[in-house]
Amino acid sequence: MKRLLALGLCLALLCPAAGAAEADGLWRRSEGDGSYITIRLPCPQGEELSWADSRRLAVRYADTGEPVALASGLQWGEWLFATVPADQAHRPLEVFLGEEHRFPDCITYWEDLALYEEYYGAGDLYYRGVVRGDEAGNLNATRSLTRAEAFALVCRLLRLEPAGDPGYADVSPDDWYYETASAARAAGIAAGGLFFEPDRAVTRGEFTVLLARAMERVGWLTPSEGGTEELNLNDAGSIPDWALGAYLAFARANVPLIQTMVETEERDPNDGGSVYIYLAEWDKAAQRGEAIQLLNSARQQLPWYPSQAAVDYGFDERMPVIDGSTSTYPYTMAVYGALFSNYGNHPQFPDSNSKSFYSYDRLISGEADILFASTKPTQDTLDKAAAAGVELELIPMAYDAMVFFTNGDNPAKNLTMEQIRSVYVYNAYTNWNQMGGPDARLTPYCRNRDSGSQAQMEEFFLQGGEIHPDIQQETTSVAMASVLTDVVDARREDPLTYGLGYSIYYYYLQTTPMLVGPDALKLLKVEGVSPTDETIADGSYPLAGYNYAVVRADAPEDSPARRMVEFMLSEQGQLCVYNAGFGPLEPVELPWLAG
Helix, strand or coil, X not given: CHHXXXXXXXXXXXXXXXXXXXXXXXXXXXXXXXXXXXXXXXXXXXXXXXXXXXXXXXXXXXXXXXXXXXECCCECCCEEEEEEEHHHCCCCEEEEECCCCCCHHHEEXXXXXXXXXXXXXXXXXXXXXXXXXXXXCCCCCCXXXXXXXXXXXXXXXXXXXXXXXXXXXXXXXXXXXXXXXXXXXHHCCCCCCCCCCCCCECEHHHHHHHXXXXXXXXXXXXXXXXXXXXXXXXXXXXXXXXXXXXXHHHHHCCCCCCXXXXXXXXXXXXXXXXXXXXXXXXXXXXXXXXHHHHHHHHHHHCCCCECHHHHHCCCCCCCCCEEECHHHHHXXXXXXXXXXXXXXXXXXXXCCCCCHHHHHHHHHHCCCCEEEECCCCCHHHHHHHHHCCCCEEEEEEEXXXXXXXXXXXXXXXXXXXXXXXXXXXXXXXXXXXXXCCCXXXXXXXXECCCCHHHHHHHHHHHCCCCCCHHHHHHCEXXXXXXXXXXXXXXXXXXXXXXXXXXXXHHHHHHHHHHHHCXXXXXXXXXXXECCCHHHXXXXXXXXXXXXXXXXXXXXXXXXXXXXXXXXXXXXXXXHXXXXXXXXXXXXXXXXXXXX
C-alpha cells in the first residue's frame, strides 16, 4: 500500500495541475446548460503503467486532495477527463493513482485463500469519493438501498452543495443525511413536500429515474420517448410511464439496466443450454450493489471524449453531418470510433445511413455536409443537383469494385463484360450454357433505380440505356442485403436454376458470411480476372473503382466537410478505411503491429 501511495504522489507531480486560466492550453468543453465543465488532463506516463494500475488513475483537486467523481479512466493512452461544476472549474486539478480498496464484507475465505467478490464499480467509486461503506467499512451490497443513501450517492457524484435547511419534517441537523437532503432539494433532484423519507427503501425504478435526472443535469442524458419493445425485458410493459423514459434513455445509451436474469424450462435448440429471460422488476427494492453498478456504468459509458485527432481537426467542436449508402455505414462507425470514446452517445452519431439516393438528396438540400459513397451519383441525381444549382465534388478515399455473384454450387466461373450487358440490357440469355456455364436456367436480379449499385450499372454497362423491363418488373431486389438472399433463394433443382446478382465488393465480403453463410454464394471472374484486394487496387479487375467522399463544390475550405475529407485522406483516416473493411488507397501501418 505504501508503494501505491508513493506512486500516486509521483503521478500527481508528473501530471501538471490544470490551472484556472484558459491560457493553460487545456482542452475544455461546456456540458449541457453550462453547469458543468469537462477538462482534459495530460498523463503521458499512463502508458508506462500496467493495465491494472492504469485502471486506477483518477483526478482530484490539487488544492484540497478531494477526488473528482465524474472523472474518466485513462483515455487514448495519455489523457484523463474530469467533469466539474462550472463554478469549480478554476481550481487546479491533478491526476493520481487511487489505492486499491477492498470492502471487508466482500472477502470470503476458502481454506487459507482470501477471495474478493468485486461488485462492479465499487472500488472505482470509493477512491472517487462516491461510495464510502458503513461504520465498519462494509459495502453491504445485497442490502436494500435507502432513499438517504440513494441521494447521497447522486449528490457526491454531482458534487452538489447543501443550501441550508432542506425543509423536511423528518430531517434534522443531527442526521448524517442532513446536508444530502439539503443539496438534493436545492438542486431539484429531490421533490419538495413535507417528508424526505430517508429510511424508506428505493425501488429499482425510482433509482433509475433518480440517476437519469442526475445525468440529465450534467447534460449527458436526455429522457426518451418510445415503446417498451425497445427494452429487452419480459416485463417491460409493466414499467410505469413516469419511469419508462429513464429506462429507454439508459438502454439507448447502452448502459446496462438493473435487471433479474431468470432461467426458464426452455432449452436452446442449437446447444441445448438453458434459455434465460430478463426482468426489470421495477417495483422491487434496489440493492446497494445494483445501484452502484448502474451508477458507475452511467459514469463510464455516457460521456463521449474526443481523441487528439478530433481536437486537431476541430471535430470536438463540430462534426460534419455524415450520410451515405448502406454499404458505407461502416465508414461512419469507424470514423466516429477513431475520433470519440463512447462514440455511440455522440449527439451527431447516426444510427444508419439514408441509402445512396436519399443521402445525395440530403447533400443537395444541405441537410448533410458530406457523404461516404460507394458509387458515383446516378444521372437522376446529377439532374436533380443541376436543377438545384448544386455541383457535387467526388474525392476518392478508398478502393472498391462492382462484383457479380451466383450460387455457390454453380460450376460457372467467368463472365465477360459483353455477356453481362447482354443479360441486363437485352435479357438475351435464359440459360447459363449460353455463357459457357452449365445447362441451368438463369435468373438475373437487378437493383432498384435509386440504389448505388444501379449507378455502377449505369457507369459500366448501361451507357445511357435501361435494365431490361422484364428484369426490372420481375426480379428487382430492393435492398443491398436482399439481393444476396434473392440469389440464394433462386436456386432450384427442377428445373435446375441458378441466380445472378451484383453488389459492391467489400459489402459483399462483410455481409455474405453472416447473412447467408460462407458457401451459399460465390464471386464470378469478369474477363478472366477475380476481384481481390490486389486486382482492385492495381486496376486489373475491369470493374474496379473507388469509394468517395462527396461534398458540395461550394463547401468552404475550412468547413467541417472539407476537414473530414482531409482526415479521410490522412494516415489515420486511411486506417479508418481499413478498419471499416475497405481498401485503403495507400498501405497503412497497423498500430498494434508497430514495433
